[in-house]
Amino acid sequence: MRLSRYFLPVLKENPAEAQIVSHRLMLRAGMIRQQAAGIYSWLPLGLRVLRNIERIVHEEQQRAGHIPLLMPTLQPADLWRESGRYDAYGPEMLRIRDRQDRDMLYGPTNEEMITDIFRAHVTSYRQLPLTLYHIQWKFRDEMRPRFGVMRGREFLMKDGYNFDVDRDAALHAYNRHMVSYLRTYERMGLTAIPMRAASGPIGGDNTHEFLVLAETGESEVFYDDRVAGLKLGAREIDYDDRAQVAAVCEEFTTLYARTDETHDEGIFAAQVPADHRRVARGIEVGQIFYFATKYSEPMGAYVTNEAGERVPVHMGSHGIGVSRLAGAIIEASHDDRGIIWPEGVTPFPVGIVNLKQGDTATDAACEELYAALTARGLEPLYDDTGERAGAKFATMDLIGLPWRLTVGPRGVARGVVELTSRRSGESEELTVAAAVDRVAAVFAGV
Ligand code: 5CA
Numbered sequence: 001m002r003l004s005r006y007f008l009p010v011l012k013e014n015p016a017e018a019q020i021v022s023h024r025l026m027l028r029a030g031m032i033r034q035q036a037a038g039i040y041s042w043l044p045l046g047l048r049v050l051r052n053i054e055r056i057v058h059e060e061q062q063r064a065g066h067i068p069l070l071m072p073t074l075q076p077a078d079l080w081r082e083s084g085r086y087d088a089y090g091p092e093m094l095r096i097r098d099r100q101d102r103d104m105l106y107g108p109t110n111e112e113m114i115t116d117i118f119r120a121h122v123t124s125y126r127q128l129p130l131t132l133y134h135i136q137w138k139f140r141d142e143m144r145p146r147f148g149v150m151r152g153r154e155f156l157m158k159d160g161y162n163f164d165v166d167r168d169a170a171l172h173a174y175n176r177h178m179v180s181y182l183r184t185y186e187r188m189g190l191t192a193i194p195m196r197a198a199s200g201p202i203g204g205d206n207t208h209e210f211l212v213l214a215e216t217g218e219s220e221v222f223y224d225d226r227v228a229g230l231k232l233g234a235r236e237i238d239y240d241d242r243a244q245v246a247a248v249c250e251e252f253t254t255l256y257a258r259t260d261e262t263h264d265e266g267i268f269a270a271q272v273p274a275d276h277r278r279v280a281r282g283i284e285v286g287q288i289f290y291f292a293t294k295y296s297e298p299m300g301a302y303v304t305n306e307a308g309e310r311v312p313v314h315m316g317s318h319g320i321g322v323s324r325l326a327g328a329i330i331e332a333s334h335d336d337r338g339i340i341w342p343e344g345v346t347p348f349p350v351g352i353v354n355l356k357q358g359d360t361a362t363d364a365a366c367e368e369l370y371a372a373l374t375a376r377g378l379e380p381l382y383d384d385t386g387e388r389a390g391a392k393f394a395t396m397d398l399i400g401l402p403w404r405l406t407v408g409p410r411g412v413a414r415g416v417v418e419l420t421s422r423r424s425g426e427s428e429e430l431t432v433a434a435a436v437d438r439v440a441a442v443f444a445g446v
Pocket of ligand 1: 108109110111140142149150151152153155157158159160202284285286287317318319320321322323324
């Protein structure tokens with residue numbers, strides 16, 4: 001992409017309405033625009049990040065054996081009357097009436113609708129296990145939408161639903177989600193700690209939230225600091241292997257880690273040595289629930305089990321805050337000059353800064369880099385505008401591409417360009433071919 005033809009409305013000034021750094025940087029980098037309280041347009045740069053987050057979520061869900069579908073944003077109220085949640089949900093639910101006077105709602109979550117799909121098509125334990133998920137916009141009329149996309153009213157969520165014949169199978173689905181979530185967040189450059197939580201309007205006793213530690217987080221968290229050092233890394237997971245998956249969950253949930261809703265000062269003091277106790281703040285980027293037959297029983301989602309009996313299916317639901325993650329990643333990865341994107345989600349892998357636009361040799365070197373990177377599937381953002389070098393660097397730093405190639409007449413005369421890491425600030429001079437190879441190598445594992 002050539003910057004001269006792109007739409008990147010960066011702001012020079014700090015927007016007054018933004019209280020936290022991710023919100024400020026998303027506005028300044030031209031990623032989002034607020035259209036109403038808690039409702040945002042995703043401008044081109046922001047959309048590229050959002051799509052990358054979605055792609056990672058899809059890949060890790062499908063690796064775990066979960067199946068994508070797509071349900072609508074608008075739902076008939078009658079489905080929610082069946083579960084009893086139409087009245088229970090309260091003012092967070094946006095209720096709508098259509099021209100036929102039918103009660104509708106903008107979905108805050110989809111337990112009822114997925115249960116309806118299930119009961120229409122599945123009748124036997126032989127069709128199980130089944131986990132269906134989608135990535136779809138939700139609406140919750142939050143009392144205090146704030147912090148940009150972190151607490152929106154309209155927001156993008158991955159929500160997945162498992163259907164299993166009994167409790168053990170459903171707990172395996174719960175564990176599978178936990179492990180796939182750990183890998184999802186790690187691929188986004190995040191450490192997200194599973195913490196025992198409370199279930200709220202979704203229901204059930206078994207629930208964990210995934211928290212990214214950040215001073216600006218809305219949740220107060222209590223944990224053993226050794227839990228923050230655990231990494232899933234590149235280990236092979238067989239998602240059908242109940243024992244292996246359960247062992248990983250145990251590894252990540254044995255050390256004390258709880259949100260304020262479930263925190264117990266006595267257990268905290270007894271279990272965690274004083275020098276490992278931490279009280280901090282975190283951003284909730286996901287939550288998993290096991291709620292047994294809470295929806296299947298009232299809604300009639302039954303299957304025949306091996307013994308030939310009709311039993312209500314055991315279910316859980318599992319959410320990832322897809323749009324919130326864009327903000328959470330920035331909270332975890334920025335400096336005073338701007339965003340620092342992890343390679344997995346960056347809107348462009350690399351930026352090209354032309355220090356002397358219009359100089360024949362420099363322009364030619366930029367074009368050569370542009371073509372070679374594009375041919376390798378590494379679409380660069382090429383700043384081919386007539387801006388001063390200082391302004392070009394400031395924009396690149398603000399929008400946070402992890403790598404920058406700087407091309408100027410003096411380097412070109414010596415046959416080199418400069419490759420700079422946004423994170424470390426370190427630079428090296430390379431030929432065009434070597435620079436392309438280096439960038440390709442960095443992204444090969446992403
Ligand atoms: N049905 C379940 C799981 S599928 C559910 O709705 N879970 S939830 O309420 O915990 O939401 C899942 C995730 O969506 C949360 O962990 C959070 O990351 C994100 N989320 C929730 N509310 C908002 C909001 N107002 N703005 C942005 N993200 C949100």
